[in-house]
Amino acid sequence: MPLPQPDDLTSLVLRTDFGDDGAWDAVRAALDAADEYPHATYVSEFRFADAEVRALVDEEAAADEEAHIVHVFLADAATMKDPDHSLLAVDLSDEPGRTFRLPARWFPDVSANLSIANMDFAEFADAADGSGTFRGFDEG
Numbered sequence: 001m002p003l004p005q006p007d008d009l010t011s012l013v014l015r016t017d018f019g020d021d022g023a024w025d026a027v028r029a030a031l032d033a034a035d036e037y038p039h040a041t042y043v044s045e046f047r048f049a050d051a052e053v054r055a056l057v058d059e060e061a062a063a064d065e066e067a068h069i070v071h072v073f074l075a076d077a078a079t080m081k082d083p084d085h086s087l088l089a090v091d092l093s094d095e096p097g098r099t100f101r102l103p104a105r106w107f108p109d110v111s112a113n114l115s116i117a118n119m120d121f122a123e124f125a126d127a128a129d130g131s132g133t134f135r136g137f138d139e140g
Contacts, residue, residue: 002063003056003072003092006041011111013087015044015075016051023080027104030085035108039115040073053088057096068093071114071121073102086133091121100125101133110134 006012013031015024024044031040051074060068070093079087084103089110091098098121102110113119128134 002067003060003069004041004043004045005067005069006115009112009115010039010041011071011073011107011115012069013040013042013073013075014048014051014056015042016048017075017077017080018044018046018049019077020080024075027075027079027085027087030104031087031107034105037108039108039111053090053097053099056090057092060092061096070094073107073111089121089124089134091125094121095125098122098125099132100128101131103133103135106134106136109136 003014004012028040028042032038056072070091072090072092073087074090076088079085084105086101086103087107089100089102110124114121114124124134127137
């Protein structure tokens with residue numbers, strides 16, 4: 001079964017941790033509060049519980065070409081516990097399986113740029129800090 005398709009010009013935020021509904025609500029609220037425009041298509045389907053990156057990459061590779069998506073953001077166990085609600089960004093196209101963490105406050109910028117192909121996944125991943133988290137581009 002292919003990954004769900006996001007709404008136009010939004011990014012797929014896939015819930016993989018189902019241990020705390022309140023935490024999931026807080027993640028969605030933080031993402032929605034980060035910008036005045038919608039940037040996320042939320043998917044909370046139990047079939048994705050504890051889904052691993054490799055399994056998602058394989059599932060997407062097996063999808064029909066017109067159903068392909070190029071990136072996904074996972075709300076995993078780490079997301080649910082993190083005060084910054086850092087999602088796990090996953091490349092499904094250019095470097096399948098490449099990841100970086102993304103605090104909710106940066107989600108609108110990254111989502112918008114990836115959705116319109118203004119920037120590539122690698123540009124954000126390459127700018128991640130030593131912990132593997134994207135915290136904006138260093139202007140200094």
